[in-house]
Amino acid sequence: MNYLDTKVKVSFLATALFSVSVCVMSFQAWATTGSERHPVNCATAEGDLRAIASEKKHAEDMQLESIAAITPAGALLGLVTGTEQKRLQMLSGDYIKQLDARAAEIKETCNLN
Structure with a gap:
């Protein structure tokens, strides 16, 4: 019985650690976007x-x-780490459009050609 209790505790702690790790990685990905x-x-x-x-x-x-x-493996990893939206945005070209828009904004504001 003691052996079973130990296994349950270890598996619970491993699951909790994994969940916390995923949450932290997802928050970091969210914070950078x-x-x-x-x-x-x-x-x-x-x-x-x-x-x-x-x-x-x-x-x-x-x-x-x-x-x-x-x-499939890349999509699963992206869902776990919270980076799938970034990758899809990069793939669609939206990020490059945002860079172009920011460059145009800087040029217009500072009267650069």
């Missing part, structure tokens, strides 16, 4: 535009890797 935007700072506009251009190039490269989200 927040819709908060920093205001445009014209003093750093040129550097910001270079960073956006670099990120856009990286995003275009990552679109190919995001196809893994469509596979």
Whole structure:
């Protein structure tokens, strides 16, 4: 009976630890996708535009890797970690459109061509 109680406790603790880990990873993924935007700072506009251009190039490269989200294993992993929405957004091109929109906003606000 004692052996059974120990096994039940260990399995309960393992399940609890796994659940907490999934919640933490999901929260981190949610926190990094927040819709908060920093205001445009014209003093750093040129550097910001270079960073956006670099990120856009990286995003275009990552679109190919995001196809893994469509596979069953990739979709399951994305659901567990909370990153499936990011991968699908990357695959659809929405992220690149957001980068383009932000670059246009910076150029318009700071009168850059």
